[in-house]
Amino acid sequence: MPSPLYERYLRIQKRRQRLIWLTRLVLLAAFLVLWELAADWKWVDSMLTSKPSQLWGSFRELAMEGSLFRHVWISAQETLIGIAVSMAVGTLVAMLFWWSTFASKVLEPYMVVLNALPKVALGPIFFIWLGDRYSVYGMAVAISVIVTIIMIENGFKDISRTKLKLMESFGASKLQMLRMVLLPASVPHFIATLKVNVGLTLVGVIMGEFLSSKAGLGYLIIYGGQVFQMNLVMVSIAMLALLSIALYGVVNVLERYARKKYHHES
Amino acid sequence: MARRESGTRETNGEHIRLSGVGLSYFTPREETEALRDVELSIGKGEFISIVGPSGCGKSTLLSLVSGMLKPTKGKVSIDGAEVTGPSAKVGYMLQHDHLFEWRDVLGNVTVGAEIRRMEKAAAKRRGAELLERYGLGDFIRHAPVQLSGGMRQRVALIRTLVAEPDILLLDEPFSALDYQTRLTLSEEVFHIIKDQGKTAVLVTHDLSEAISMADRVMVMSKRPSTISAVHNIVFDEGEGLSPWSKRQAAKYHDYFNAIWKELDDHAVSAL
Ligand SMILES: Nc1ncnc2c1ncn2[C@@H]1O[C@H](COP(=O)(O)OP(=O)(O)OP(=O)(O)O)[C@@H](O)[C@H]1O
Numbered sequence: 225m226p227s228p229l230y231e232r233y234l235r236i237q238k239r240r241q242r243l244i245w246l247t248r249l250v251l252l253a254a255f256l257v258l259w260e261l262a263a264d265w266k267w268v269d270s271m272l273t274s275k276p277s278q279l280w281g282s283f284r285e286l287a288m289e290g291s292l293f294r295h296v297w298i299s300a301q302e303t304l305i306g307i308a309v310s311m312a313v314g315t316l317v318a319m320l321f322w323w324s325t326f327a328s329k330v331l332e333p334y335m336v337v338l339n340a341l342p343k344v345a346l347g348p349i350f351f352i353w354l355g356d357r358y359s360v361y362g363m364a365v366a367i368s369v370i371v372t373i374i375m376i377e378n379g380f381k382d383i384s385r386t387k388l389k390l391m392e393s394f395g396a397s398k399l400q401m402l403r404m405v406l407l408p409a410s411v412p413h414f415i416a417t418l419k420v421n422v423g424l425t426l427v428g429v430i431m432g433e434f435l436s437s438k439a440g441l442g443y444l445i446i447y448g449g450q451v452f453q454m455n456l457v458m459v460s461i462a463m464l465a466l467l468s469i470a471l472y473g474v475v476n477v478l479e480r481y482a483r484k485k486y487h488h489e490s
Numbered sequence: 491m492a493r494r495e496s497g498t499r500e501t502n503g504e505h506i507r508l509s510g511v512g513l514s515y516f517t518p519r520e521e522t523e524a525l526r527d528v529e530l531s532i533g534k535g536e537f538i539s540i541v542g543p544s545g546c547g548k549s550t551l552l553s554l555v556s557g558m559l560k561p562t563k564g565k566v567s568i569d570g571a572e573v574t575g576p577s578a579k580v581g582y583m584l585q586h587d588h589l590f591e592w593r594d595v596l597g598n599v600t601v602g603a604e605i606r607r608m609e610k611a612a613a614k615r616r617g618a619e620l621l622e623r624y625g626l627g628d629f630i631r632h633a634p635v636q637l638s639g640g641m642r643q644r645v646a647l648i649r650t651l652v653a654e655p656d657i658l659l660l661d662e663p664f665s666a667l668d669y670q671t672r673l674t675l676s677e678e679v680f681h682i683i684k685d686q687g688k689t690a691v692l693v694t695h696d697l698s699e700a701i702s703m704a705d706r707v708m709v710m711s712k713r714p715s716t717i718s719a720v721h722n723i724v725f726d727e728g729e730g731l732s733p734w735s736k737r738q739a740a741k742y743h744d745y746f747n748a749i750w751k752e753l754d755d756h757a758v759s760a761l
């Protein structure tokens with residue numbers, strides 16, 4: 225039976241939470257209204273800025289036509305596959321580095337250079353090697369994989385050495401240490417890495433589409449810019465924002481599930 | 491539990507033997523000689539305590555017996571066979587419990603058995619039984635974070651026992667606990683170990699713990715250290731006393747003072 229004081233505390237907390245959400249929505253609405261009015265009253269040139277009502281119109285047009293969702297889906301697919309590949313490759317390489325200190329020491333300077341290198345510069349190479357479709361994946365993975373390796377490797381290093389010593393005292397093999405300690409103990413690190421990865425991979429996908437692709441949101445944005453269709457550009461950007469919200473949502477659900485399953489209380 | 495007289499121990503089945511053992515740690519900066527010329531023989535079912543100044547090499551000694559370290563000189567053997575790596579005969583209980591948060595209590599106590607590829611169902615049964623017997627029956631499915639410090643330490647001991655070692659190495663197992671829990675738990679652990687007939691080596695900084703639990707107390711000198719004295723702990727009140735009653739026994743203070751003085755000498759000469 226919660227005490228009245230505690231109930232009051234809970235009520236206040238709840239109200240505060242609602243207020244935060246409400247303010248967020250109001251802020252968005254105010255921005256849209258201001259944008260619309262500014263365009264209507266000619267404070268800004270709607271040729272350059274477009275306006276929400278026009279965007280809604282072109283959104284419906286594009287949606288009707290069906291091509292918009294096709295482009296969204298293509299970008300989403302590329303992003304998901306990019307994330308999966310760079311998480312898998314990153315985890316494997318981090319495991320290799322943990323397994324062999326020699327390999328990790330040898331490759332350390334290369335990692336530093338690769339991390340610092342602007343991956344966009346590799347665009348033409350990917351295009352030549354992989355063609356217009358697969359170079360997008362190349363770019364997406366190139367941008368996110370190095371950071372993934374570094375983050376997961378740091379996660380492994382964070383795990384208390386004495387936990388491994390305990391494993392060693394039972395005569396555990398390296399494979400057992402990986403399976404029984406490193407991987408389960410790294411769940412919070414995996415989630416954190418995944419969050420960073422969503423953002424980076426999306427950057428990589430859009431970048432890749434800018435450079436070479438014939439489909440996807442990045443392509444739409446570039447195309448819209450070239451034919452001076454601000455509506456198209458803005459609608460694509462809005463879809464991009466929605467896509468990233470959806471991806472973060474998925475990661476959050478995953479996080480809650482994983483934390484519960486592995487008792488990693490935040 | 492049959493107890494041997496202090497004089498007849500060597501003949502009663504030698505379990506662990508260290509002969510001429512030396513160990514140096516090498517780091518790129520320097521070489522640290524931790525142990526030099528350690529001679530030690532421990533009989534079956536015997537309970538040994540090791541005390542000594544901090545950093546003298548007590549944990550190192552346990553790591554040698556457990557096979558996690560190889561001596562740079564000399565030989566460590568268990569049951570007459572040279573130790574070459576972690577063996578199923580030895581259970582090592584570290585200072586901190588290191589329970590895995592992502593496993594429940596039962597999952598934790600079966601870790602060692604799992605690593606050693608012992609039969610899963612049997613290990614679980616043994617784990618559940620030991621948890622039940624030592625007062626943790628209601629916590630089998632709990633997460634480690636839901637346990638108190640003393641309970642976690644008991645779970646760690648059971649984890650060691652489930653792997654069925656003959657030898658238990660205990661490295662300051664109670665040092666993270668408050669005094670009261672420490673007293674009760676050392677009492678419990680003593681009975682668990684005697685009850686299971688294990689050979690035990692306990693490293694501790696607490697002299698009264700060392701004296702009240704062990705058959706013999708070994709004092710180590712400062713680094714490079716060796717065993718500088720061995721005290722057979724025998725009480726006139728008879729054998730099979732619990733640690734609690736040993737603390738009340740007449741000769742307890744004599745032992746305490748003698749060992750204290752030795753440690754003090756080491757501390758002074760270290761300055
Ligand atoms: N991995 C290591 N590398 C280098 N030197 C080490 C290592 N482990 C221990 N030492 C050194 O060896 C000596 C003995 O260490 P050890 O941990 O065995 O001492 P201890 O008696 O257990 O000390 P404490 O009572 O503080 O736990 C210390 O001087 C320590 O600095």
Ligand SMILES: [Mg+2]
Pocket residue numbers: 548549550661
């Ligand atoms: Mg120590």
